[in-house]
Amino acid sequence: MSATEAVRRSVVVPVPPLSHHLRHLESEAVHILREVAAAFANPVVLFSGGKDSTVLLRLAEKAFWPAPMPFPLLHIDTGHNFPEVIAFRDRIAERLGARLMVRSVQSSIDAGRVRVKTANESRNALQSVTLLDAIEELGFDACIGGARRDEDKARAKERIFSLRNSFGQWDPRRQRPELWNLYNTGLEAGEHMRVFPLSNWTEIDVWQYIARERLELPSLYYAHRRAVTIRSGTLLPVADVIEPRPGDLIETRVVRFRTVGDISCSLATESHAATAESVIAEIRAADLSERGGSRLDDRTSEAAMEQRKKAGYF
Amino acid sequence: MPFDPQPDGGVLRFITAGSVDDGKSTLIGRLLHDAGAVPKDQLAALRRIAARQGESEIDLSLLTDGLIDEREQGITIDVAYRYFATARRQFIVADTPGHEQYTRNMVTGASTADAAVILVDVRKGMTAQTRRHLYLSHLLGVAHLVVAVNKMDLVGFAQSAYEAVASPIAAFAAALGANSLHLVPLSAKHGDNVVRQSERMPWHAGLPLLALLEALPSAARIREGALRFPVQLVRRVASAEGDQRRLVLGRVESGRLSVGDEVMVMPAGTPTRIRSIVTYDGVLAGAAAPQAVTIELADPVDIRRGDLLVHAESPPRVARKFAATICWLADEPHQSSSQRRYQLKTGTQMVPARLEHIVERIDVATLSTVPAPETIARNDIARAQIALASPIAFDAYRENRATGGFILIDAQTQATVAAGMIELDAR
Numbered sequence: 001m002s003a004t005e006a007v008r009r010s011v012v013v014p015v016p017p018l019s020h021h022l023r024h025l026e027s028e029a030v031h032i033l034r035e036v037a038a039a040f041a042n043p044v045v046l047f048s049g050g051k052d053s054t055v056l057l058r059l060a061e062k063a064f065w066p067a068p069m070p071f072p073l074l075h076i077d078t079g080h081n082f083p084e085v086i087a088f089r090d091r092i093a094e095r096l097g098a099r100l101m102v103r104s105v106q107s108s109i110d111a112g113r114v115r116v117k118t119a120n121e122s123r124n125a126l127q128s129v130t131l132l133d134a135i136e137e138l139g140f141d142a143c144i145g146g147a148r149r150d151e152d153k154a155r156a157k158e159r160i161f162s163l164r165n166s167f168g169q170w171d172p173r174r175q176r177p178e179l180w181n182l183y184n185t186g187l188e189a190g191e192h193m194r195v196f197p198l199s200n201w202t203e204i205d206v207w208q209y210i211a212r213e214r215l216e217l218p219s220l221y222y223a224h225r226r227a228v229t230i231r232s233g234t235l236l237p238v239a240d241v242i243e244p245r246p247g248d249l250i251e252t253r254v255v256r257f258r259t260v261g262d263i264s265c266s267l268a269t270e271s272h273a274a275t276a277e278s279v280i281a282e283i284r285a286a287d288l289s290e291r292g293g294s295r296l297d298d299r300t301s302e303a304a305m306e307q308r309k310k311a312g313y314f
Numbered sequence: 315m316p317f318d319p320q321p322d323g324g325v326l327r328f329i330t331a332g333s334v335d336d337g338k339s340t341l342i343g344r345l346l347h348d349a350g351a352v353p354k355d356q357l358a359a360l361r362r363i364a365a366r367q368g369e370s371e372i373d374l375s376l377l378t379d380g381l382i383d384e385r386e387q388g389i390t391i392d393v394a395y396r397y398f399a400t401a402r403r404q405f406i407v408a409d410t411p412g413h414e415q416y417t418r419n420m421v422t423g424a425s426t427a428d429a430a431v432i433l434v435d436v437r438k439g440m441t442a443q444t445r446r447h448l449y450l451s452h453l454l455g456v457a458h459l460v461v462a463v464n465k466m467d468l469v470g471f472a473q474s475a476y477e478a479v480a481s482p483i484a485a486f487a488a489a490l491g492a493n494s495l496h497l498v499p500l501s502a503k504h505g506d507n508v509v510r511q512s513e514r515m516p517w518h519a520g521l522p523l524l525a526l527l528e529a530l531p532s533a534a535r536i537r538e539g540a541l542r543f544p545v546q547l548v549r550r551v552a553s554a555e556g557d558q559r560r561l562v563l564g565r566v567e568s569g570r571l572s573v574g575d576e577v578m579v580m581p582a583g584t585p586t587r588i589r590s591i592v593t594y595d596g597v598l599a600g601a602a603a604p605q606a607v608t609i610e611l612a613d614p615v616d617i618r619r620g621d622l623l624v625h626a627e628s629p630p631r632v633a634r635k636f637a638a639t640i641c642w643l644a645d646e647p648h649q650s651s652s653q654r655r656y657q658l659k660t661g662t663q664m665v666p667a668r669l670e671h672i673v674e675r676i677d678v679a680t681l682s683t684v685p686a687p688e689t690i691a692r693n694d695i696a697r698a699q700i701a702l703a704s705p706i707a708f709d710a711y712r713e714n715r716a717t718g719g720f721i722l723i724d725a726q727t728q729a730t731v732a733a734g735m736i737e738l739d740a741r
Contacts, residue, residue, distance in 0.1 A: 061594060062595075065608070157393065176729065180716065184728070186657075289353040289355055
């Protein structure tokens, strides 16, 4: 028995039992993560410091306990970050003893791999080039991500083990049938797999798991006072990359972020939810979809996510 | 309301099958809409689209037709998963395309479903496609077959029109051996008998569709079955005392296991005992399906990925040959004469396999058979004798989906070419 395990056994923390539903989702995700470890030579977890990939890491800890999680972490840094998310990312990687690799969109821009129209435009879609370059450079054959099917119409149609061709593209017409829990993990030269253990989780499931596991998250996910730019009814964080426009109002409000991505496309919502439990209550009452209310990049068109995925996005 | 787990009714996983022409996308959209599961911003997007196209009413089918190609062609390409909840139960919906060329997606959705909702246009009645959907759902072991007889508004909500469609469907389902069949006359477009009981069909005594789905028993009976624990990984870690601990990682697919249990490692049949069950959340005295756990065994027996832990009193079959019903999924057909090799995957076992003999091809529309066909092509269902390079442990699919279902992978292209269900009677 390791020292940490001895501590774990001796400390009695009153933890509510997992609901039947969450227990099932947890066991499905653990099973998937172990299949990745068994089938691939060089898998990696895509870790952004967001809530979904934080849940993913806890599941990976559980899947291999008491052995360490056998995956390194990869973060694609857009350069337009919330500083508290980067600090959180580093802290979690250190606590897990996991190797963290960071590849930045700025390097891709400097190397001429990505062209930007303005320095401050959203870099969310630009991450695909940096990600595909990192996969090639580091030789990953499987990238484990925290995407969920309830996020978007294109995600709803994606397999748990989702094949990418040698250009990193997702082809919805050529997906492999995925029956029972039998995952076809075979690859041809140049191909790689994206794996989504949280496919069947919803936003509420993720928050209930965060509450149950007492997971630490970046403070942005909870209500805090912040200066925000009010622009046509939406609340944008005040940051260097948000260029002022005529009509903008800057005010201090109590807000939280429902999704956290590139700072230039993450919208704040007014909220007093300071705990995971109150976030759950708020989501239940909100009646807005997760990305529709919080992401500028998915508002652009009805098929924004699908087009990004076909280009190699997460 | 967003998908919100409720403890009481548990989860029901169901598939929907039928073509866009039958009104399937409209039905799912109606179900989500009337159950209050469509967020405000998505409704607003539908209103914008309706305004742009000069329509007065929103098109509920757009809630599920997601991909660009699908919207342009008015078809559904792939299985889409949806999540919603009512006060009584939560639902996972696999929306599967009805076009015949996409049958493989229906098989995919049915493999994990408790119920199938099959759409029929009351004006067309039971078609070859309806028979295919009923047959495949039953074949894949879906416990409840629900037939939604749609477009009742176009026949004046007449009982006689419904009865004319319902009788042959009931007869076909009986011939299949399906024992839980439910028929619901409805209008997805107007909402009759979808969420709200229709006042225009007082002659129908049964529940509306959603109430029926809330009431169906979910097929989660796996806890009571025989223990089946497929080994995913074996890992060694150093213990605090300096010696090696050997950890066996896997998920209890059916039944339960406890510390101290006498077990056998299959297919070798090596006996050993469960010494401990280790999890991140502490050690356990026992574990039941569908828990994923880590086990330590009492003896240093030979064990690896692909092995199956079972109780000695309820062993699986072990053999190098078995009979199975297979669904051919690949574009490229299989030629009997080719003796092509595949990789067969069941549980965590992977073994080279051949289709030794194709016994018969089943015509799904008539249930008639063609003996010993030379080829099987995409969407064909056939009974076959399968030969393996080495013995594996398995059960009949009817007894256990986890140890009786398999896929065949083309060793050259890595494509999944077929799905199969093991039968035990013919050896």
